[in-house]
Amino acid sequence: MGYSNLQKKKLRFVFFWISIIFLLYLFLRFIPIISTFYLSFFRWDLIRPVKPFVGFNNFIRLLQDENFKIAIWNTSLFAFIVVTFTLLFSLLVALALERKIAGGSVFEIIFFLPIVIPLVPISLTWKWIYDPTNGVLNYLIGLVDIPKQGWLINPRLSLGSIMAMTIWQRIGYNMIIFLVGLREIPAQFYEAAKVDGAGKWQTFISITLPLLIPITLYLTVMNTIEAFRIFTPVYVMTTGAQGAPASAVRVLVMDIYQNAFRYFNLGYASAESLVLFLIILLISLLQFGVFRKRGVLA
Amino acid sequence: MKRALCVALLTLLMLCFGLPAFSRGQEEEILEKKGTIKIWVGWSLLMDVFDKVEKDYEAENPGVDLEIAAFKLRDFEQKLAISIPAGQAPDIFVTSEYIVPQYIETGYIAKPPKEIVSFVESKYDKLVQSVNRFKGPDDVKPGIYGIPHIGIARVIYYNKKIFRESGLPDRAPATWDEVFDFGKKAARYDAQGTLERGGISLRLFGGGSGIAEKFTIKLVQAGGTLLGQTADGKWKANYDNQAGVDALSFYIDCLHKYKIDSFEIKHDSDAFINGQTAMFQRELWPIPIYKSKAPDLEFGTSVMPSSKKGGTAYSTESAFVPKSCKNKTLAWDVAKYFNQPVYLKQWFETQGWVPPRIDIDYSDIFAKTPEYKSAFQFPEGYLLALYPPLTPVDEIYTKFAERISNAFRDSSLVDNPAGMATILKKAANETNQILKDNGLFGEGKVVKPTWVEAPKDIGYKF
Numbered sequence: 001m002g003y004s005n006l007q008k009k010k011l012r013f014v015f016f017w018i019s020i021i022f023l024l025y026l027f028l029r030f031i032p033i034i035s036t037f038y039l040s041f042f043r044w045d046l047i048r049p050v051k052p053f054v055g056f057n058n059f060i061r062l063l064q065d066e067n068f069k070i071a072i073w074n075t076s077l078f079a080f081i082v083v084t085f086t087l088l089f090s091l092l093v094a095l096a097l098e099r100k101i102a103g104g105s106v107f108e109i110i111f112f113l114p115i116v117i118p119l120v121p122i123s124l125t126w127k128w129i130y131d132p133t134n135g136v137l138n139y140l141i142g143l144v145d146i147p148k149q150g151w152l153i154n155p156r157l158s159l160g161s162i163m164a165m166t167i168w169q170r171i172g173y174n175m176i177i178f179l180v181g182l183r184e185i186p187a188q189f190y191e192a193a194k195v196d197g198a199g200k201w202q203t204f205i206s207i208t209l210p211l212l213i214p215i216t217l218y219l220t221v222m223n224t225i226e227a228f229r230i231f232t233p234v235y236v237m238t239t240g241a242q243g244a245p246a247s248a249v250r251v252l253v254m255d256i257y258q259n260a261f262r263y264f265n266l267g268y269a270s271a272e273s274l275v276l277f278l279i280i281l282l283i284s285l286l287q288f289g290v291f292r293k294r295g296v297l298a
Numbered sequence: 299m300k301r302a303l304c305v306a307l308l309t310l311l312m313l314c315f316g317l318p319a320f321s322r323g324q325e326e327e328i329l330e331k332k333g334t335i336k337i338w339v340g341w342s343l344l345m346d347v348f349d350k351v352e353k354d355y356e357a358e359n360p361g362v363d364l365e366i367a368a369f370k371l372r373d374f375e376q377k378l379a380i381s382i383p384a385g386q387a388p389d390i391f392v393t394s395e396y397i398v399p400q401y402i403e404t405g406y407i408a409k410p411p412k413e414i415v416s417f418v419e420s421k422y423d424k425l426v427q428s429v430n431r432f433k434g435p436d437d438v439k440p441g442i443y444g445i446p447h448i449g450i451a452r453v454i455y456y457n458k459k460i461f462r463e464s465g466l467p468d469r470a471p472a473t474w475d476e477v478f479d480f481g482k483k484a485a486r487y488d489a490q491g492t493l494e495r496g497g498i499s500l501r502l503f504g505g506g507s508g509i510a511e512k513f514t515i516k517l518v519q520a521g522g523t524l525l526g527q528t529a530d531g532k533w534k535a536n537y538d539n540q541a542g543v544d545a546l547s548f549y550i551d552c553l554h555k556y557k558i559d560s561f562e563i564k565h566d567s568d569a570f571i572n573g574q575t576a577m578f579q580r581e582l583w584p585i586p587i588y589k590s591k592a593p594d595l596e597f598g599t600s601v602m603p604s605s606k607k608g609g610t611a612y613s614t615e616s617a618f619v620p621k622s623c624k625n626k627t628l629a630w631d632v633a634k635y636f637n638q639p640v641y642l643k644q645w646f647e648t649q650g651w652v653p654p655r656i657d658i659d660y661s662d663i664f665a666k667t668p669e670y671k672s673a674f675q676f677p678e679g680y681l682l683a684l685y686p687p688l689t690p691v692d693e694i695y696t697k698f699a700e701r702i703s704n705a706f707r708d709s710s711l712v713d714n715p716a717g718m719a720t721i722l723k724k725a726a727n728e729t730n731q732i733l734k735d736n737g738l739f740g741e742g743k744v745v746k747p748t749w750v751e752a753p754k755d756i757g758y759k760f
Contacts, residue, residue, distance in 0.1 A: 046379050047400050047689075066728070067697070133564040133574060147492045147562075153503045154561040155707050238504065247700040261376050263693040 036270045044267035058271035071255040079227035085167050090174030098182045112172035123236035126165045155248035181215035221287040332361035336388035340374030347644045351636045382406050387620040389629040396685035402432045408621045415442045423756045426654035444616035449654035452610045453672040458596035460576040470600035481558035484576035497558030499565045499575035507695035518609035518683040520544035523747035525686045532740025538726035546718045554709040582650035599669040609681030676752035686748045690736050701725040
C-alpha cells in the first residue's frame with residue numbers, strides 16, 4: 001500500500017525535523033560521550049601535540065589517586081545526606097501544605113523559588129550568608145551565644161555547609177512532586193481508614209507512605225544522580241582566598257574539572273568521567289530493578 | 299647567443315633593482331600599521347590603563363584596531379590552553395613565567411626580533427630578565443621570549459594603629475619569633491576565647507595554588523624550596539626535609555600553639571582592611587585599594603621576617619606573541635607601546651602593578667607611596683623563591699596546597715616534627731610522581747633550589 005502525496009509530504013516534514021533533533025543530539029551528546037570513552041585510553045594533554053595510547057593506565061592510576069578516593073568518599077557522603085534530608089524535609093513540607101492552609105499556594109511558590117534561580121547567584125548568596133565576620137548566619141547564632149563559625153573556611157564544616165545549601169535549594173522541587181503524589185491518593189482510602197478507626201500516624205504509615213513509594217523511588221534516584229553531579233556550588237564556594245578548602249569539599253565532578261581544565265589532563269579526566277558514568281548507570285539500573293520488582297514498571 | 303645575453307642582462311638587472319625593491323616592499327608591508335591586534339590578560343585590574351592604551355594607539359595609528367580583553371585568571375589560563383594549540387590565540391597575551399614554558403617548549407610561541415631582545419636587555423631589571431629566559435624546541439640555550447610587564451616580590455603588611463594600641467614598635471616583625479610575639483600581643487579574643495582579631499592572617503584555605511605559593515615564602519625562610527634541581531638537571535620535591543618541617547610548624551604554631559590565626563575569621567586583604575588582622579603577606583596591589591577605599595587605615599609594609607634566611611616569593615608576568623599571530627611585527631610594536639613609561643607608571647601608581655623597567659624615574663610615586671619600596675629594596679643575602687619553569691608546576695602547587703591545607707587543621711602536629719615529616723613525605727611522593735609522569739623527575743640529591751639571591755641593587759632609583 002503506497003502513501004498518498006499528502007502523507008509523503010507529512011512524512012518528509014516529520015523526518016526533516018526529527019533529523020535536526022537527532023543531529024543535534026548526535027553532535028552535542030553522542031559524539032562527546034564516545035570521545036570521552038576514546039580519550040580515556042590516551043595520555044591526552046590539551047597542550048602537548050603528542051598524545052600516546054596508554055591502555056587502561058589512566059584507570060589504574062585512578063585507583064591509586066588519593067584525590068579520586070577523597071572525591072568518591074565526599075560525593076557518596078554528600079549524596080547520602082543530601083538525598084535523605086531533601087526527601088525528608090520535602091515530604092514534611094508537602095504534608096503541611098497539603099492540608100489546604102490559608103495562603104498555601106504562596107508558600108508553595110516561596111518553597112519552589114530556589115529551584116528556578118540559577119545556582120551561581122544562589123551559591124554566591126550563601127557564601128555571604130556563611131561569611132565568618134559579616135555573615136547573617138553567624139549573627140543569628142550569636143544571638144543565642146553560640147561562637148562564630150567559619151562555615152565555609154573551616155574544613156570540618158565546609159562540606160556540611162554546602163550540603164545544607166543544596167538541601168534548601170532542592171526542597172521546593174521535591175515538595176511539588178510529593179504534593180502531586182499526595183493529591184493523587186484517592187480520598188476514599190482515608191475515609192475507609194477513618195471508618196476502621198485508624199489514627200493519623202497509622203493512616204500515614206499504612207496508606208500515605210506505601211502509595212507514595214513510586215514517587216519516592218523516582219525522587220531518590222533523580223536526587224542521587226543530581227547529587228553525584230554536584231559541581232557549581234563547590235566551584236563557586238572554593239574560589240578565592242575566602243573560599244572553602246578544596247580537599248574538604250572535593251567532589252567527583254570538581255576533580256574531573258580540575259584534571260581536565262586546570263591540569264589539562266583530558267585523558268585522565270575522561271577516565272574519571274567514565275567511572276562517574278558507570279556509577280550513575282548503576283544507580284539507574286538499580287532504579288529500574290526496584291521499580292520492576294514492585295510492579296511499578298511493566 | 300643574443301637571447302641568452304638578454305636573459306642574463308635581465309636577470310642581473312632584476313638582481314640589482316628587483317631584490318632591493320622586493321625587500322623594501324616586504325619591509326614596508328611588515329611595518330605597515332594596519333589590522334586588528336587582540337590582547338588577552340588575566341588581571342582585570344589592568345583594564346583601566348589598557349583602555350587608555352587602546353585609545354592612544356588607535357588615535358596614533360588609525361589603521362589599527364586593538365581588542366583588549368581581561369578574564370579571570372583561571373578562565374584566562376583555560377582559554378590559552380584551548381586557543382594556543384588550536385592556532386586561535388590572541389596576538390599578544392600577558393602571562394606568568396610558570397604558565398608560558400609549556401607553550402614555548404612545544405614551539406607555539408614566536409621568538410621576538412633582535413630589537414625587542416636588546417630593548418629588554420637594556421631597560422629591564424636584572425631579576426625579571428634572569429627569570430624570563432626560556433628554552434624553545436630549537437634553542438641551544440635559554441633566551442628572552444617576551445617583554446616583561448611585572449616583577450613582584452611579596453611583602454608583609456602591618457596595621458600601625460593595632461601595633462600602637464598593642465604596645466608594639468612601629469615596624470614589622472623582623473624574625474619568626476617576633477611574628478609570634480607581635481601576633482600574640484595584637485590578637486584579640488572574645489569572652490568565649492574565640493579569636494576576633496588575628497595577629498597574622500595566613501593563607502590557609504581557598505582553592506588553587508595560592509596556599510602553596512604563600513607556603514614557599516616560609517619555606518625559603520627556613521632554607522628550602524618547593525622543588526629543586528638534581529645534578530642531571532631534572533627536578534624533585536625539596537620540602538620533605540627540616541626546612542619543610544620548620545615552615546609547616548610556623549603555621550601550626552600560629553594556629554594551634556599561639557592561636558594568633560584561626561579558621562573561624564575572615565582572612566587576607568579583606569581582613570586587613572577591616573582591622574581583623576594585624577599582619578598579612580601579599581603583593582603590592584592592595585596598597586592603592588587601601589589608599590582609596592580606606593584612607594584612614596594606617597599601615598606599613600616591610601620585607602618578610604626571616605628565620606634561618608630572609609626571603610620571599612617572586613614572580614613575573616610578560617607579554618608574549620604566539621606563532622599563530624598574523625602580523626607579529628605589529629604585535630611587538632603594540633607590546634612595546636604599552637610598556638612605555640607613561641602607562642607603566644600609571645599601572646604602578648593606580649594598581650600597584652610593579653613595572654620592571656629601570657630606565658624610568660619612579661621617585662614621585664615612591665615619595666607619594668613609600669609602602670611600595672619594600673618590594674624593591676632587599677637586605678643582603680635575601681632570597682627570592684621562584685616558580686620553577688615546568689609544565690606541571692600548577693598541578694604540583696595545587697595538589698601540594700591541598701595536602702598542606704589539610705595539615706593546617708591538625709592540632710596534634712604541635713611540637714610534633716615526626717608527624718609533620720610524615721605528612722610532608724607523603725606530599726613529596728605525590729609531587730615526585732607528577733614529575734615522573736612528565737619525565738622530569740631526577741634521582742639523587744637536590745643541588746640547586748629554585749631561589750635566587752636578590753641583588754642588593756636591582757636597578758631602581760628611589
